[in-house]
Amino acid sequence: MLEKEYDVIIIGAGVAGCVAALKLVANGKRVLLVEKLKKIGSHNSRKLDVTESQGIADITAELNLPFNGKFNRSIWYSPNANFELDSRVYDYYVLRGSDVDSFESIVSNRIKSFGGTVLTNAEITNYNFENEYVKSVVINYNNRHQVVNCKYLFFADGHHSKSLEIFGIKERPGPTFIGYGEICVNSELKAGVTHVFFDSKLAPGGYFYLGKADNGEVLSSIVINKALQGNISIKTYYQNFIAANANILKLLGKYKVKNSFVGMGKTGIISRRSLRNMALLGDAGRTMDPIFGYGVRQAIISGYMAAVSAIDCLNNKKRDLDEYEDKLNKSVFQGRETENQKFRNFIDHLNNEELDYAFKSIETIGLSTSLDDFFDNPFNNIGMLLNVTLKKPKLLTTVIIKFFLA
The missing domain is CATH 3.30.9.10 (D-Amino Acid Oxidase, subunit A, domain 2)
Incomplete structure (x- = not known):
């Protein structure tokens, strides 16, 4: 039986939606998590995601998020070169899908154990606004249309979300x-x-x-x-x-x-991810990293930050979720959205000879210094960088030109 009103209604029970709901119910808030598919996690076949721990270690510990191991050693290959990286940043394995041991299944069951409401095979068909704030939604569930009030509404329904249209936000596609x-x-x-x-x-x-x-x-x-x-x-x-x-x-x-x-x-740059008492989470908010396009780190952070912002608003009787926008920009994007898109375009234009050149250069640098330190700030090692890369000046020139044309 649905209540007449919830503190937060969340559309989409993927990683971002589940994390947001778990944080909210763990803090005593009334949450309705709405999933249009018949089974939580069934938008994915059973699969493993890999995601870096940077920025989510504390969230993981607080919410006891389920992972399937971590590692910090990797080998990177181009067609004719390779280098090893022993990083101080760990990566996690995340099991996805609808099986009982998947991330979504485990977290959604914990949401219910805290008293949260999780609907499957349900869809929001309409939104009712009052003075530009969403007041209620119409949910099609069990062949019935029900009006449910909410104080805040989160869109966590993936890159196909209609939320950009609702928000009137233009996107610069990545x-x-x-x-x-x-x-x-x-x-x-x-x-x-x-x-x-x-x-x-x-x-x-x-x-x-x-x-x-x-x-x-x-x-x-x-x-x-x-x-x-x-x-x-x-x-x-x-x-x-x-x-x-x-x-x-x-x-x-x-x-x-x-x-x-x-x-x-899908990646892209959008002007905002919150509007009054609504917020865009995960892929709906285009939080995916455009450089490698992997992992759920951004989804976890966006879900958590949206929940933290809503908790603060509920506790202090504030209506707007502007704080979510600020938290997300500082923790995920850090003002580098355009820069990251540019670097992605640069990588797309490298041929195999240039990839070999880059990987061999990195391998040589790794013999003399920590690659973690080098990647953090390569220009602190400018002498070493020049010594390695200038061995093939023609290739270096081509790579530099491609970088500035990206």
């Missing part, structure tokens, strides 16, 4: 990433280290990824920039990459495919 992958079992791939392969022909604007979670499942996947896809299916890109790279099969050894999955993520 790259759209598409991916295909397989969850493998009985693989000989070693845990604790991941492998990331770059090839401008076999994975244009993207990469191939291998990693093993604590539950023994292996993520084998490819991601590319949709604008560079051409007429080849994403599954064919995946198969072609494996066929052309013997190292991948060697790393996997004998294995069995448990299931396959496909996915898409």
